[in-house]
Amino acid sequence: MSATGRSTAMTPPRVTAAKGRTPLVCLTAYTTPMARLADAHCDVVLVGDSVGMVLHGLPSTLGVTLDMMVMHGKAVRRGLQFALMVVDMPFGSYEESPAQAYRSAARLMAETGCGAVKLEGGEIMAETIAFLTRRGIPVMAHVGLTPQAVNAFGGYALQGSGNDGERIRRDAAAVSEAGAFAVVLEKIPEPLARRITQEIAVPTIGIGASPACDGQILVTEDLLGLFGDFRPKFVKRYAELGGQAEQAIAAYAQEVRARHFPAPDHVFGDAPATGVADNA
Structure with a gap:
């Protein structure tokens, strides 16, 4: 057990047991x-395919590959002791058939050590979810706004308004009912999310x-304020690290150009107090 009483082997059944209790804390990494x-601090850490936009500068999640998810999954696994690690199945790695989904999910679990996978889609993916869970692969589902279907939706618009709520x-x-142990609800009206819950x-x-x-989930970089021009309504920014990072980099650049860094404290052996080279 951890100091907070959380198990060091948190499994999807324990997540399922949280239904109606203290909200689950989930973030990306x-x-x-x-x-x-x-x-x-988190119950669930998601290695999201949002990595494509956040770290790789892609315009959407559609360009993320299975190899990318494996690489980042391995990195995250090295940093976790307590939280359940879930890895996104990227676009094109599971939609073709349940068999394709199984091969992709099995690779993610075997190579990253994750405890579960996440895939997008509702009724159309129920057969695939059932296929995976019957074969020992825990699945977190994702409905509402599903970013991998952004082109079909015509953008990142609110889903489930009016009569469309019945679809969600x-x-x-x-x-x-197919066996998902949890369901992400993204960008849908509050009353609809409450009802589904x-x-x-x-x-x-x-x-x-x-x-x-x-439970709640956010992209960690969003709540830290690392991207100054990205402010979706559903994100609360708990810090403004992007601005602080920019100020720090600017201060570093100024000190390097003025030869104030490195100072004597930052070099090995004796050096002139000014830090200016003899031939400068």
């Missing part, structure tokens, strides 16, 4: 240092959904 920071309800019910038997993880969800 793509690197070992960030995983270590999140591990002390059916999707959530289908993946829950009451209706399905497994925990809901909200992002732009409702405080009534059984």
